[in-house]
Amino acid sequence: MPNKPPIVEIKNLYKSYRRGNQTIPVLQDINLDIAEGEFLALMGPSGSGKSTLLNLIAGIDKADSGMIKVVDVDINSLSETDLARWRSGNVGFVFQFYNLIPVLTAFENVELPLLLTGLSRKEKREHVETALKIVNLSDRMEHYPGQLSGGQQQRVAIARAIVTDPTIIVADEPTGDLDRVSAEDILELMERLVHELCKTIIMVTHDPRAAKKAHIIKQLDKGVLNANPQTYI
Amino acid sequence: MQILKLIFRNAFRHKLRTFLTVAGISIAILSFGLLRTVISAWYVGVEASAANRLVTRNSISIIFPLPLSYKDKVRQIDGVKTVSYGNWFGGIYIDEKNFFANFAVEPESYLELYPEYVLQPDQKAAFLRDRKAFFAGRKLAERYNWKLGDTVILKGTIFPGDWDFVLRAIYKGRDKNIDETQFIFHWDYLNESLKKTVPRRADQVGFYMIGVKNPVHAAEVSAAIDRTFKNSLAETLTETEKAFQLGFISMSEAIVIAIQMVSFVVIIIIMAVAANTMAMTARERFGEYAVLKTLGFGGPYIIGLIFGESLFITSIGCILGIVLTFPAAHAFGSAMSQFFPVFNVSVKTIYLEIGSSVIVGITAAIIPSYRAVTLRIADGLRRIG
Numbered sequence: 001m002p003n004k005p006p007i008v009e010i011k012n013l014y015k016s017y018r019r020g021n022q023t024i025p026v027l028q029d030i031n032l033d034i035a036e037g038e039f040l041a042l043m044g045p046s047g048s049g050k051s052t053l054l055n056l057i058a059g060i061d062k063a064d065s066g067m068i069k070v071v072d073v074d075i076n077s078l079s080e081t082d083l084a085r086w087r088s089g090n091v092g093f094v095f096q097f098y099n100l101i102p103v104l105t106a107f108e109n110v111e112l113p114l115l116l117t118g119l120s121r122k123e124k125r126e127h128v129e130t131a132l133k134i135v136n137l138s139d140r141m142e143h144y145p146g147q148l149s150g151g152q153q154q155r156v157a158i159a160r161a162i163v164t165d166p167t168i169i170v171a172d173e174p175t176g177d178l179d180r181v182s183a184e185d186i187l188e189l190m191e192r193l194v195h196e197l198c199k200t201i202i203m204v205t206h207d208p209r210a211a212k213k214a215h216i217i218k219q220l221d222k223g224v225l226n227a228n229p230q231t232y233i
Numbered sequence: 234m235q236i237l238k239l240i241f242r243n244a245f246r247h248k249l250r251t252f253l254t255v256a257g258i259s260i261a262i263l264s265f266g267l268l269r270t271v272i273s274a275w276y277v278g279v280e281a282s283a284a285n286r287l288v289t290r291n292s293i294s295i296i297f298p299l300p301l302s303y304k305d306k307v308r309q310i311d312g313v314k315t316v317s318y319g320n321w322f323g324g325i326y327i328d329e330k331n332f333f334a335n336f337a338v339e340p341e342s343y344l345e346l347y348p349e350y351v352l353q354p355d356q357k358a359a360f361l362r363d364r365k366a367f368f369a370g371r372k373l374a375e376r377y378n379w380k381l382g383d384t385v386i387l388k389g390t391i392f393p394g395d396w397d398f399v400l401r402a403i404y405k406g407r408d409k410n411i412d413e414t415q416f417i418f419h420w421d422y423l424n425e426s427l428k429k430t431v432p433r434r435a436d437q438v439g440f441y442m443i444g445v446k447n448p449v450h451a452a453e454v455s456a457a458i459d460r461t462f463k464n465s466l467a468e469t470l471t472e473t474e475k476a477f478q479l480g481f482i483s484m485s486e487a488i489v490i491a492i493q494m495v496s497f498v499v500i501i502i503i504m505a506v507a508a509n510t511m512a513m514t515a516r517e518r519f520g521e522y523a524v525l526k527t528l529g530f531g532g533p534y535i536i537g538l539i540f541g542e543s544l545f546i547t548s549i550g551c552i553l554g555i556v557l558t559f560p561a562a563h564a565f566g567s568a569m570s571q572f573f574p575v576f577n578v579s580v581k582t583i584y585l586e587i588g589s590s591v592i593v594g595i596t597a598a599i600i601p602s603y604r605a606v607t608l609r610i611a612d613g614l615r616r617i618g
Binding site for chain 1: 235238239242243246520521524525526527528529530531609610611614
């Protein structure tokens with residue numbers, strides 16, 4: 001793993017928020033490389049800036065300064081429109097509260113990111129069916145989110161995240177709203193994505209059990225990345 | 234899909250809210266349609282006016298008569314084709330509440346000038362033969378269940394006494410905008426009676442109706458008629474039939490303007506209701522819009538969702554409102570037939586209803602769309618949970 005070139009390169013990243021006249025630093029001088037096929041967990045107390053860092057890597061927020069390269073694209077320099085296009089092809093998202101569209105079936109939710117591609121109807125169907133098969137939900141395709149358990153909804157969300165075969169998958173507290181058994185299922189599924197499909201996953205979590213599944217754990221504290229990562233694999 | 238499927242399903246996520254909004258829009262469109270139809274009914278006389286007809290009256294006021302002797306002088310004026318004349322009779326049938334227009338006219342020239350009143354030839358001949366005859370519109374005859382040959386007595390108000398008439402013909406309008414509630418009888422019958430009872434009021438007419446050879450020259454003919462009687466004891470004022478009708482409407486212009494304003498206020502109110510619905514809807518879905526944006530969907534897609542839903546809801550309300558306008562107008566028109574002899578929902582009213590709905594739908598979606606599009610993804614995602 002360490003020999004692989006980084007798929008995500010972060011150099012001297014700074015991010016702050018303004019509250020009235022005050023500028024509140026959130027991330028300070030972040031430097032981080034993530035290799036392809038790596039499963040990285042970002043940990044830290046609330047307000048440490050881990051979700052902000054995840055948002056910056058995923059291209060849904062912009063840094064004040066510094067560089068974030070994902071497969072050689074400096075995403076901090078992209079316009080909003082280019083960034084949206086880049087996200088649709090390169091990033092899969094898994095959220096704490098699943099964020100499925102309640103009026104769409106599992107199949108339609110997974111199909112959603114494919115609407116922005118030029119795939120034919122048949123190809124889209126094949127992609128969606130494959131994604132749902134990977135997450136073991138082939139028999140729940142026509143169910144609406146409200147008819148699924150929390151764990152099943154999160155698996156649909158993971159299917160949605162992988163259906164476009166993205167470069168990276170970002171997961172913000174993916175087990176935060178699940179019971180222990182369901183959380184374990186989701187973490188096993190994420191491990192499978194890394195081992196079997198060679199996906200790169202960056203996960204924010206509070207849960208040490210979840211973090212143990214990752215190859216690398218990075219600690220953030222008050223916007224500063226801990227210099228000594230814990231590596232499990 | 235998919236945007237259409239999403240719009241459709243989103244529209245029915247809160248069934249009660251959507252139902253109430255649709256009901257509100259339907260009622261507003263129905264009210265708007267009825268009010269516009271009232272305004273159209275007000276102008277029905279103007280709409281039915283012919284470009285080749287002029288009306289000449291006393292220049293001081295229509296309540297002052299003109300001498301019958303003007304008839305031959307008018308006929309000699311260049312450009313005049315037909316001259317007819319008449320009086321507003323103002324008779325009451327049994328009770329004052331039974332109002333309908335009743336005129337004494339010179340029958341042959343009148344029917345020549347007004348071909349839109351369609352009489353069967355045998356009935357027309359019977360009417361022309363009998364000096365005490367009258368002809369009535371189909372709706373008026375139906376209202377009082379009059380049959381051919383029935384004697385009808387009107388109590389004169391301008392011309393005192395009880396006047397009996399025999400129904401000899403029933404006319405139908407050539408098209409649906411023609412008033413079918415008029416009561417027309419022989420001017421000679423009125424004049425001969427006046428000669429016996431009030432001779433000083435005989436041989437005078439309330440107005441002349443003049444047919445011109447070419448409508449293009451209506452202004453010149455009008456001026457020529459008025460010039461002919463300038464400096465006489467009864468100077469004339471001649472105008473097109475349309476201008477004459479508009480003159481009557483101008484007397485009640487304030488009412489028409491008030492109705493127009495109310496009709497637009499109804500639309501503004503429903504615009505606020507629809508905007509509130511869309512604002513609530515969008516606010517609840519900011520998290521979903523953030524997710525869509527995260528997945529790479531741009532502003533146009535989000536705008537399409539919000540505008541689509543707004544227009545979908547207003548369209549349902551609009552269709553229901555338009556469908557309901559017809560039976561409501563029929564019921565209203567029947568109940569108010571004495572005041573609005575012609576009460577038809579016009580094509581223009583339907584277009585106005587559709588246009589209003591589209592404006593409501595678009596306006597209601599503008600602010601929610603702006604807020605959704607300018608929403609920062611991170612802020613939107615924070616709203617979930």
